[in-house]
Amino acid sequence: MAPRPIIIDSDPGTDDAIAIWLALASPELDLLGVTTVAGNVPLALTSKNARKVCELAGRGDVKVFAGCSRPMLRPLVTAESFHGHDGLGHAPLPEPDMPLQPQHAVDWLVDSLMAAGDQGVTLCPIGPLTNIAMAIVKEPGILPRIREIVLMGGGFFAGGNTTPAAEFNIHVDPHAAQVVFTSGVPLTMMPLDVTHKALMTAERIAAVRALETPVAKAAAGMMASYGAHDAEKYARDGGPLHDPCVIAYLLEPAIFSGRDCNVRIETASEATMGMTVVDWWGSTEEPRNCRVIDEIDDDRFFKLLTERLAAL
Ligand code: RIB
Ligand code: CA
DSSP states (O other), rough: OOOEEEEEEEOOOOOHHHHHHHHHHHHHEEEEEEOOOOOSSSSHHHHHHHHHHHHHTTTTTSSSSESOOOOOSOOOOOOOHHTTSSSSSSOOOOOOOOOSSOHHHHHHHHHHHHHHHHOOOEEEEOOOSSHHHHHHHHHHGGGGGGEEEEEEEOOSSSSSSSSOOOHHHHHHHHHHHHHTSSSSSEEEEEHHHTTTTTTEEHHHHHHHHOSOOOOHHHHHHHHHHHHHHHHHHTTSSEEEEOOOHHHHOOOOOOGEEEEEOOOOOOSOOTTTTEEEEEEETSSSOOOOOOEEEEEEHHHHHHHHHHHHHOOO
């Protein structure tokens, strides 16, 4: 079977880095490019980090495009406390040699999708949805060319991780999320409800570190630094590994389960700004616009991740 064309839209970000490595290690996927967005750290750093990550995996050929430097309406909120001021947990990755592509990420998204066949490309946003929303607003003709959007973001029973109501990616740009969730494109959402069941325990981090490759050693260091804060906050034996769940879903969907729901984005109240309002119990007649994933076989997930990272 031909590899599945995907585009990763990302704010690297330590867990983003691991998601990109998982995609690069998986021949089932054809990574057409990485588009970067401001999120965990400002755009200049997410764009540099995406190239550092690709080069460490020996993939200086991957096209990296810089996108939007701020949300559509709200001021940028970043997350250096989780990802370090460099955005990669201060992992000692070499400065990138590979160039940033000259085209703006939003323009490249539009051009590459318009050139694709119907349902040609799967979009994998793992940061704020600004680039995706701007591409949809700029050229609605891309919608039938998107096979599916599989995103990391949101939370419902698990609440939020940035405010009591909102998860970071949606909180940063709730208006972009509203554009995406009302676009009609087939959506699958990996919210905190599932990523909080994918815990980076010391044993799982050690298994990655034991691979002894440059990528694995960097990934293990990032897992340890990124997870520490949440492990303490949630009093668990490891922090959640969010973004790689998106890629793992494409590789082995049977690791996950969920249900089709109506999901709306709160953009009016400051108290719940960026909340993903999931109609899990079918209380309304609203369209079920999103597959909401809430369960994961975490042992299979970390086995897949470790096996694939060994290949890089
Ligand atoms: O809430 C977790 C999400 O926010 C992840 O994508 C992480 O990288 C940050 O972007
Ligand atoms: Ca991210």
